[in-house]
Amino acid sequence: MKLRLHLCLVAFSLTATAIPSIAQTPTSRQNQVHTQSQADHKPSFLPKILTDIKIKRQPLKSSLLYEGMTQTEIEKVMGKPTDIKVFSNSDLHIEILNYRQEPIITKVSMIDGYLSGVTSELKTITTNNIPRFAQGIKIGMSRQEVLKLMGEPFSEQRNDISIYKLERLAYVKDGQLPVNIILTDGRVEGMNVGLETPDKILGVILPAEPAMPKSGPVYQRIRIGMNPQQVISIYGQPTFVQPSVFKQQQVVDFVYATLNTDASTRFTFINNVLTRFSFIPQANLYHSK
Numbered sequence: 001m002k003l004r005l006h007l008c009l010v011a012f013s014l015t016a017t018a019i020p021s022i023a024q025t026p027t028s029r030q031n032q033v034h035t036q037s038q039a040d041h042k043p044s045f046l047p048k049i050l051t052d053i054k055i056k057r058q059p060l061k062s063s064l065l066y067e068g069m070t071q072t073e074i075e076k077v078m079g080k081p082t083d084i085k086v087f088s089n090s091d092l093h094i095e096i097l098n099y100r101q102e103p104i105i106t107k108v109s110m111i112d113g114y115l116s117g118v119t120s121e122l123k124t125i126t127t128n129n130i131p132r133f134a135q136g137i138k139i140g141m142s143r144q145e146v147l148k149l150m151g152e153p154f155s156e157q158r159n160d161i162s163i164y165k166l167e168r169l170a171y172v173k174d175g176q177l178p179v180n181i182i183l184t185d186g187r188v189e190g191m192n193v194g195l196e197t198p199d200k201i202l203g204v205i206l207p208a209e210p211a212m213p214k215s216g217p218v219y220q221r222i223r224i225g226m227n228p229q230q231v232i233s234i235y236g237q238p239t240f241v242q243p244s245v246f247k248q249q250q251v252v253d254f255v256y257a258t259l260n261t262d263a264s265t266r267f268t269f270i271n272n273v274l275t276r277f278s279f280i281p282q283a284n285l286y287h288s289k
Contacts, residue, residue, distance in 0.1 A: 055249070055271065056205055057225075062099075062106045062118055063210035066221035067279050069115040071097070074108055081108070082140070100140030104205050109278065117278035118224055120207060129193055131176040141188040143167070146181060154178070155195075170195050206273040222267070226274040228252070231267050238267075 064077045074097065075081075081097035088094065097108040109117035130137075136149050146169065153169040167183040172195075182189045207225035220234050231254060232238075238254035245251060249271050256265040268276035 057208045057273070058103055058205050059208040060104060060106075060120070060224065061102065062104075062108075062120060063207055063223050063225045065108065065115060065118050066218055066223060067115055067117075067277075068221075070113060071095075071110065074110075074115060078102075078106070078108070098140075100138065104207070105140050111280070116280065117276070119276040119278075120224060129177075130191055131173070131179060131193070133173045133176055134171060134179040134181070134191060137181060137188060137191060139188055139190060143183055143186050146183075146188060150181075153181075206270060207275065222274070222277050224274055224277070227272050228254070228267075228269055228274075231274065235265070 061078050065074060078097075078099055082100040083098050085096040085098070086094070087096075093112050095110040097110065099106040099108070105121040107117075107119040107121070108115060109119075134150070137146060141149075150169075150171055154172040155170045157168045157170075158166065167186075169181040169183070170178060171181065172178045177193050178195050180192050180195065182191065209227075210223035210225040212223065213219040222231060222234065235254075235256055239257045240255050242253040242255065243251065244253070252269045252272075254267040254269070258264065264280050266276075266278045267274055
């Protein structure tokens with residue numbers, strides 16, 4: 001049972017959302033690497049960037065997903081995942097379906113073949129007017145994939161102000177506009193044209209309110225985009241509530257714990273919009289579907 005719970009927690013931790021911030025621009029010099037840390041004692045411009053965060057809501061395919069779906073049912077809604085990570089032992093089988101091509105990178109967790117959680121990774125950067133040589137770069141690509149496609153950067157910069165690994169790779173090609181590629185924890189978060197890191201680079205896309213069925217066997221299932229009142233109307237008051245902050249936005253986690261079992265449920269709201277849910281069920285809960 002301890003192994004089972006540990007594996008569930010590993011799967012849940014894979015869906016945690018990083019809070020990105022952006023590094024300063026280095027002086028122009030071929031293949032320059034600059035690392036900024038708290039020890040530099042330089043005035044931080046990060047608050048200036050974070051104060052201009054823009055919020056918008058957007059309809060998402062993930063709002064059609066609900067707990068207990070099979071992979072076949074998931075793929076009818078979402079299509080084929082970009083990649084799948086598998087964790088398994090004698091007691092439990094977990095799969096994480098990654099959809100990196102979505103407007104919001106989406107992770108779908110499955111336990112023993114049935115959907116147990118959906119996470120929206122709320123990160124976005126404007127990619128308008130990206131020149132042709134960089135149009136193969138996709139949100140969520142690894143650093144290794146970027147270097148394989150683009151080669152060594154003109155310059156790169158790392159920022160260790162927060163606990164996250166932040167990188168900026170600058171590329172310059174003859175006759176085309178230069179491009180910055182921004183990475184958080186080794187994955188592409190976005191791009192911008194030019195060698196200067198723009199002030200208005202961060203934003204948050206929140207899921208639009210889901211279209212809920214009026215009746216039928218799944219009309220009371222949890223959907224991404226719900227508000228806290230809708231969740232409470234289905235699950236009742238949470239066992240406890242955890243407040244926090246993401247990109248200066250209010251975050252609230254509802255946790256429903258079942259005593260004396262390893263079953264638990266967590267819902268994460270940003271600005272009162274459900275962006276993540278995770279069910280860790282008792283064994284074989286979904287097999288009676």
